[in-house]
Each structure stands twice: as structure tokens, then as C-alpha cells.
Amino acid sequence: MRALFLTVFACAFAAAGCRQDMHDQPKLRGMRGSAFFADGRGVRPIVPGTVARGHLNEDELLHTGKVDGKLADVFPFEITRSDLERGKERYEIYCTPCHDRTGTGNGMIVQRGMKRPPSYHIQRLRDQPPGYFFDVMTNGFGAMYDYSDRIKPEDRWRIAAYIRVLQLSQNGTLADVPPAERTVLEKEQAQ
Numbered sequence: 001m002r003a004l005f006l007t008v009f010a011c012a013f014a015a016a017g018c019r020q021d022m023h024d025q026p027k028l029r030g031m032r033g034s035a036f037f038a039d040g041r042g043v044r045p046i047v048p049g050t051v052a053r054g055h056l057n058e059d060e061l062l063h064t065g066k067v068d069g070k071l072a073d074v075f076p077f078e079i080t081r082s083d084l085e086r087g088k089e090r091y092e093i094y095c096t097p098c099h100d101r102t103g104t105g106n107g108m109i110v111q112r113g114m115k116r117p118p119s120y121h122i123q124r125l126r127d128q129p130p131g132y133f134f135d136v137m138t139n140g141f142g143a144m145y146d147y148s149d150r151i152k153p154e155d156r157w158r159i160a161a162y163i164r165v166l167q168l169s170q171n172g173t174l175a176d177v178p179p180a181e182r183t184v185l186e187k188e189q190a191q
């Protein structure tokens with residue numbers, strides 16, 4: 001019994017001593033000052049040109065919307081129906097508060113006093129390449145702040161593709177509708 005007691009006591013003593021050493025060792029804490037460095041900061045400034053792991057962003061088209069510094073007329077990946085559906089969903093979350101669901105620029109925030117954005121259906125914006133919409137979302141535009149920290153690049157492209165859908169939808173004619181659907185529309189129109 002006595003031997004057991006001594007062993008437990010010795011272990012506890014050893015462990016406590018060890019813990020104390022770890023507490024007292026010299027170390028730097030994030031955001032706490034340091035007398036060691038000349039600038040007095042514990043956190044060291046990042047070496048210029050440092051790239052965080054997973055943020056190399058080498059693909060110019062995917063990450064900047066440009067090819068050789070010019071706004072891209074193409075998408076960095078093939079746009080499928082599911083990309084458009086995802087684009088619609090993201091657009092309705094992030095853009096409709098100001099641009100509204102059809103893109104005319106009369107969203108609820110605009111009705112409450114925000115500067116009214118131009119409609120996506122004006123000729124100037126219909127003539128813009130997809131890279132332009134990607135760029136506006138990535139860097140902001142005038143009174144509009146950027147979305148680069150909230151929407152990942154792939155989704156920004158899907159939204160750009162969905163803006164194309166909206167532009168088509170507002171400028172389509174009956175001739176753009178497949179014949180099978182046309183009769184349905186004509187019937188509805190006649191009612």
C-alpha cells in the first residue's frame with residue numbers, strides 16, 4: 001500500500017513538474033508583442049510573394065476571368081444544365097436583393113434606397129463577354145462591393161452563365177422556342 005502511494009505520488013509530482021516547464025518555456029503567441037524582434041511584433045510579416053497552401057491560383061481564366069490580360073469570351077469549363085441550375089440558385093441568393101430575379105435592377109434593396117444598378121438587358125451589358133461579369137463579381141464595380149470572399153470562382157462562372165440565360169430570356173422571340181413548345185405558348189397566348 002505504501003509502495004503504491006509512493007509510486008502515485010512520484011508520478012503526480014513528475015507530471016506536474018513537467019507541465020510547469022511547458023508553461024514557462026519561452027514562446028510567441030499570435031497577436032502578442034515580443035521584445036525579441038526589432039519591430040516588437042510576435043507575428044512575423046509574410047515574406048513578399050508568399051502563397052498560402054491551396055491558393056496558387058495559376059489558372060488565369062478560372063481566377064481572373066481573363067486570357068492574356070483580356071476579358072475572356074469563353075468559360076473555363078463546359079457549362080451544363082446543372083451548372084446553370086446552380087448559377088440560378090447562387091444568383092438568387094447573392095444578386096437578386098439588388099438586381100432582382102430577372103436582372104432589371106429593381107431588387108428590394110434598391111427599392112429601399114440603394115443606387116439602382118443598370119439592367120442586364122441594356123445593349124452595353126448584352127455585348128459584354130462572360131469574363132466581364134466574372135470580373136465585376138470578383139473585383140466589385142462602382143457602388144457594388146465584390147463577392148470574391150463569398151462566392152468561389154466556379155460559382156461566379158455559373159452565375160455569369162445564368163446572367164446569359166436571363167439576357168436570352170428577356171430578348172427571345174417565338175422563333176427561339178422549339179416547335180413542340182411553341183404550340184403550347186401560342187395556346188396560352190390565345191386564352
Ligand code: HEC
Nearest residue numbers: 094095097098115116117118133136137141142143144147
Ligand atoms: C447590394 C446591392 C447589390 C448586390 C447584392 C449586387 N449588386 Fe451588382 N450592382 C449593384 C450596383 C449599385 C451596381 C451599379 C454600380 C455603379 O454603377 O456604381 C451594380 C452593377 C452590376 C453590374 C453592371 C456593371 C456595369 O458595367 O455597369 C453587374 C454585371 C453586376 N452588378 C453583377 C452582380 C452580380 C452577378 C451580383 C451577385 C453576385 C451582384 N451584382 C450583386 C448593386 C448590387
